[in-house]
Amino acid sequence: MRDDFSQTVKENLAKRVGYKCSNPSCRCLTSGPQVNPDKSIIIGVASHITAASSDGPRYDNTITSDERGSSENGIWLCQNCGKLVDNDTTRYTVEILQDWKRRAEYDALLEVEGRSKQLTDPRASVF
Ligand SMILES: [Zn+2]
Numbered sequence: 032m033r034d035d036f037s038q039t040v041k042e043n044l045a046k047r048v049g050y051k052c053s054n055p056s057c058r059c060l061t062s063g064p065q066v067n068p069d070k071s072i073i074i075g076v077a078s079h080i081t082a083a084s085s086d087g088p089r090y091d092n093t094i095t096s097d098e099r100g101s102s103e104n105g106i107w108l109c110q111n112c113g114k115l116v117d118n119d120t121t122r123y124t125v126e127i128l129q130d131w132k133r134r135a136e137y138d139a140l141l142e143v144e145g146r147s148k149q150l151t152d153p154r155a156s157v158f
Contacts, residue, residue, distance in 0.1 A: 044077045045062070048136060048138075052109035053132055076107075087117075
């Protein structure tokens with residue numbers, strides 16, 4: 032039995048990081064145009080921080096089924112990074128993924144508020 036994310040949770044995870052991969056050393060854009068003007072391409076995945084099923088990576092049997100399928104247990108990654116974190120769970124721990132998520136959401140907030148440009152513009156006064 033798998034506690035998969037709903038479509039709403041997946042979209043929420045993607046939007047909260049501006050459809051960019053949450054891996055701080057990747058940050059690639061995961062959405063773009065398809066040739067058909069009515070369609071788009073998504074190369075991102077809503078990955079489980081702790082696995083959706085008991086045989087999956089970083090499974091946590093102390094949380095409920097609802098918690099397992101909630102936004103709090105998800106992180107938006109590109110397909111490469113999604114594969115990466117699930118194939119080396121010793122390196123990519125729950126704590127690491129939660130840190131990536133926090134930083135990616137913070138970066139998205141700065142960007143959506145227009146503050147990321149100020150912080151990288153050497154002429155701008157930060158404070
Ligand atoms: Zn990535």
